[in-house]
Amino acid sequence: MSERESMPYDIVIVGGGPAGLSAAIRAKQAATEAGIELAVCVLEKGSEIGAHILSGAVVDPRALDELLPNWKDLDSPLTVPVTENHHWILSEKKKYEFPHGLMPPFMNNKGCYTVSLGNLCRWLAGQAEALGVEIFPGFAAAEVLWNDDGSVKGVATGDMGVARDGTRKDSYQPGLELHAKYTFFAEGVRGHLSKQLIRHFELAKDVEPQVYGIGIKELWDIDPAKHVPGRVIHTQGWPLGEANGGGWIYHQANGQVSLGLVTWLNYSNPYLSPFDEMQRWKTHPEIKALLTGGRRVSYGARAINDGGWQSVPKLTFPGGALIGCSAGFVNVPRIKGSHTAMKTGMLAADAAVAAITAQRQGDELQSYIDAYKASWVYEELRGVRNTLPLVEKTGNVVGTLLAGVTMWAEHLGIRMPFTLSHHRDNEQLKRKDHVHRIVYPKPDGVISFDKLSSVFLSNTNHEEDQPVHLTLRDPDIPIQHNLPLYDEPAQRYCPAGVYEIVEVEGQPKFQINAQNCVHCKTCDIKDPTQNINWVVPEGGGGPNYPNM
Known part of the structure; x- marks a missing residue:
């Protein structure tokens, strides 16, 4: 007999991001329209809604217009419309402005807003609670529960108060089982249970393998004379000579600028460090000039789904569905996924409410798949499906031109007769003796910084005496395999200083500083042998982003 208590719901949603909250709101709306009562809850592993949310972000309000048509009257945080669009191609010392008129029309951000996605989620949570949705922050869904017929029954939250050695501390509390007719998994990129x-x-x-990037983000208070609310800048080129990706600079509310660099995780040189590439990117004369006289106030990192249309998995299974970035609905050239995440959550909610109204339970929500394939999300992703593979296969310059041609063609109704494939990110590294070592400049503490001072600004915290949530399938692989072949790349691809090679009695040892983890999931993605398995720590652990 399990000592865990259980609670029944109609719909349980794992993850309090844009997809999960939109699904919760839409489920309540649809239930009202159908004239039924519906019990809906949202589990969020962060200490509060928004604590683990990190995005650029420029938000397309298309899904929000459908979900809450009167959102402008509800004191939403979308208050800074995009006023300018710039695309810079960088060399080490110069920038070249790409004519925005040559961009496909959907790239111009007209009608979009610069905003903290964390604050948007906090606001959405308020709208959900007003409709009767129960939201439980600080509760990490750690286990999938199953019915006897093999369908998903719900989830269980992790036990609290377990010591690192597995014993129970005085503060021990068993997890809670949440049973549902349908369970939605909205964990974001590379979700523990979704995987x-x-x-x-x-x-x-x-489908094609999912591929990823890692976004390293900082928030700065800058000189008011340099701040232009609504200015949006994207960069391409330097310093990513050995990788693909690009940067962003968004002038947001309150005199702040969101900026960061996305590095695609298909890079081959194991000495590359996405964190250090981002710090180097800030030293470009144009970017440094913007930041000089300002102050860095926050830091974080998060993996991003880059696979697009051809990598979206089957969305349903008996008893549940994948929504949002758990399934990978990011539009890569637009650098946007919040609107598509919200819409897929809404589509899944409509399908579940229809099934519950028809007194079905635990079947597959085929109507969700059908609705997705008939939606603007599907069309938007299909039109840009070849963008990333073209850049990957032919390089930044040629690939960008070819991608532009295909996007224009799709915009004009000329359907490309091909869909390019992807290759798994963890299989792309070359051996260390086949590449050159990358030497990064030391941080100056003014514009560029080290990892530990950066992690401090993420407000990351984990209870130290708990099981390590960064687990190894084989503890010998880091030293016996990764170190001799790749100089253990985890030391560099992790943006939080979690992984180190230290010397103990003259021998190398792989050390995991799990308390530093900002939950970006890069290790789970890029480890060459997929030896690192990221699992949820105690609820409430991890970063506490105020407005990222």
Whole structure:
């Protein structure tokens, strides 16, 4: 007999991001329209809604217009419309402005807003609670629960108060089981439970592998004379000579600038460090001039789905569905996924409410798949499906030109007769003796910084005496395999200083500083042998982003 208590719901949603909250709101709306009562809850592993949310972000309000048509009257945080669009191609010392008129029309950000996505989620949570949605922050869904017929029954939250050695501390509390007619997984990129479900139900067997980038972000208070509310800048080129990706600079509310660099995780040189590339990017004369006289106030990192249309897995399974970035709905050239995440959450909610109204329970929500394929999300992603592979295969300059041609063609109704493939990011590294070592400049503490002072600004905290949530399938692989072949790349691809090679009695040892983890998931993605398995720590652990 389990000592865990259980609670029944109609719909349980794992993850309090844009997709999960939009699904919760839409489920309540649809239930009212159908004339039924519906019990909906949202589990969020962060200490509060928004604590683990990190994005650029420029938000397209298309889904929000559908979800809450009167959102402008509800004191939403979308208050800074995009006023300018710039695309810079950088060399080490110069920038070249790409004519924005040559961009496909959907790239111009007309009608979009610069905003903290964390604050948007906090506001959405308020709208959900006003409709009767129960939201439980600080509760990490750690286990999928199953019915006897193999369908998903719900989830269980992790036990609290377990010591690192597995014993129970005085503060021990068993997890809670949440049973549902339908469970939505909205964990974001590379979700712990979503990954298990994709494997268990073979949801990705007929699609291309998902590929990823890592976004390193900082928030700065800058000189008011340099701040232009609504100015949006994207950069391409330097310093990513050995990788693909690009930067962003968004002038947001309150005199702040959101800026960061995305590095695609298909890079081959194991000495590359996405964190250090971002710090170097800030030293470009144009960017340094913007930041001089300002103050860095926040830091964080998060992986990003880059696979697009051809990597979206099957969305449903008996008893549940994947929504938002758990399934990978990011539009890569637009650098946007919040609007598509919200819309897919809404589509899944409509399908679940219809099934519950028809007194079905635990079946597959085929109507969600059908609605997705008939939606603007599907069309938007299909039109840009070849952008990333073209850049990857032919390089930044040629690839960008070819991608532009295909996007213009799709915009004009000329359907490209091909869909390019992807290759798994963890399989792309070359051996250390086949590449050159990258030497990064030392941080100056004014414009560029080190990892530990950066992690401090993320407000990351984990209870130190708890099981390490960065688990190794084989503890010998880091030293016996990764170190001799790749000089253990985890030391460099992690943006938080979690992984180190230290010397103990004259021998190298792989050390995991789990308390530094900002939950970006890069290690789970890029480890060459997929030896690192990221699992949820105690609820409430991790970063506490105020407005990222």
